[in-house]
Amino acid sequence: MELLSLRGVTKSFGRIDAVKELDLRVGGGSIYGLLGPNGAGKTTTIRMIMDILAPDRGEILILGQPNSSSIRDRVGYLPEERGLYRKMKVEPLLHFLAELKGMKREAARERIGYWLERFALSAWRAKKVEELSRGMQQKLQFIATLLHSPQLAILDEPFTGLDPVNINLVKEVMLEEKKKGVSIILSTHLMEQAEKLCDQICLISEGEKVLDGNLKEIKANYGKNSIVLEYEGQARFLSDKEMVESYDDYGRWVEVHPSAGVDPQEILRRAAQEVAILKFELVEPSLNEIFIKTVRKGER
């Protein structure tokens, strides 16, 4: 059974179409990336899934049913707009949020203990939220999302504002939960994170789906026709449109996409004339590249 399905979901605010005829299908036990640039309609889509906004048209089914309070109890949601009751103490706050999700007090106490331990916040359980650092507050909100052991967790930009140590911690927890059979929808505009974590992805741009499916298959379809080059010197060949269709240059590291019919070996020979080559590799295109290409194609 599909965990989540959207069919022809449309939402507009005044004259702006935020989401247009969106179809989504999320299976169980995977991490599903809902990807797109800022303003693509990701948060609006998620808010409609959570029944915070009503779609103008279309149908949203969670676990095969329309949204209801018993369905919502099986979903965890980390909103992009973070915030907690600042004056409340950590433990009563978590109890309150657990109660909102229909949890019994005893069960909640046990889960709260487990999660505070897991996120190294046990020492802060009797402190007021406002006494916690921003990172801690964010971890607290992450706990609130998973507290009631949801089957589906929807995380809207979970990594923003976290330091590398905590990003790693959140990533670990996501993978643990996935192993336990929890499905996760990860909404982000950071392609590097999504590329490493997601099994399935859906790219949306300006409210429309431009690409979706299994990430491995998508990348395989594009083939190993990208070149990663580490170099020193002036890479003038990059602007030669006959050889290079597009590139992503970082000064010493560049991802090159040859124009149609151009043999990568040709590019290697040309590059060798202009720069010192430290590394040359044929790779699958990065998600970032696929995304940019797909969106550009849509614009044409």
Place this chain on the structure above:
Amino acid sequence: MRRMKAVVKREYLTRVRKRTFIISTLAMPLIILAVTGLPILLMSLKSEKPKEISIIDQTDKLFPGLKAALKDTTKGGLSLYRLSQVAVPLGELSTVRRKLTEEVNKGKLDGYLVVPSDVFGKNQVQFYARNVSNFRVNDDLERAVSQTVSHFRLSNSGLDPEKVKKLVKGVELQTFKVTAGGNEEEDSGATFMITYILVFFLYMSLLIYGMMVMRGVIEEKSSRVVEMIVSAIKPFQLMAGKVLGVGGVGLTQFLIWSLLVGGFSLYGRNLVSSFAGRLGPLSIPGIPISLLLYFILYFLLGYFLYATIYAGVGAMVNSEEEAQHLQMPLTMLLVIPFMLMFYVIGNPNSGLAVLLSFIPLFTPIIMFTRIAVQTPPLWQIGLSLVLLGLAIWVMVWIVSKIYRVGILMYGKRPSLPELVKWFRYG
């Protein structure tokens, strides 16, 4: 329902556990007690020491009469006034007065009274003292002199002062309040006092608790916690839970106050009369239970109406500073009926008062005032409740739509057309 209960519980507990709530709840009766009790206490303390007053009686006939008229004593059995007659040799008045003035300045004397020989014609005496603002002393002296002078005149005309006093004795107007049950209760201005105090409390409570709801909405919105909450429960449940929880805080406060007032009127009466002393019987008017029930009823209904509107205002703005502009007209809606209360107390059944009591925004204060002064026809109470209930229902319907959209909108405060749009989205 269970989820809304969680919201109600949180709203209620976080507020009643706050130190400010406990302090203000306990401090309020103390402040009222202090404001009313302290002057009585101070006055009775002051009067413990007898006042030394010299009297220059140029008629040479009034001093014994004055002494008899000012023989009041304190509770401790001491005289309130110690009077001494000062003889004035002919033509020496200014010298004697200078001497007495000096004594007043040194504090040996509290004051002196000059009764001129022409007092029977001009009807004037002079009192010199450092403090002439003690109205009790002034009143006592004036009463004593008037009484003595008129006694003297009557006797001079060959009449018996005691007999005349009996003959011209005034008639007292006793007032009785006729209530719906056919009972007649003696009333001496207590109705006005009770009405004023209760309506004042009603007005303050509607304002304070309405604003408490608004602040709660703004807090949830500005801290961004609201999106997390409405992903678990319906925005309407959040709003309703908040209104109910804060309302419970209000009822708790009333309950505590009622218990304190109840305890006070049982045990405190003795306390007050013990230090009120000879100031006469001090009546603590009893408040009829039925009136208290009406108070709770109109507070709750008025609160539901105003708290809903305040919740809507909270959802429209981003901060409390922004809310202040929108609050102004809302506060006026409460101030206007409060000001009209004085008219309504005087004319509880005039056409205007009846009309005003049917306007739902005014009903809580105006109708309650009318009930407190003179029980209106039952159908009028009924109609006012129906209209108020209807207004609450309509307001909840409108505001819940605006609220639903507003709590997730950040940025500019909406214009009126935008509000209409929000209403349509909701």
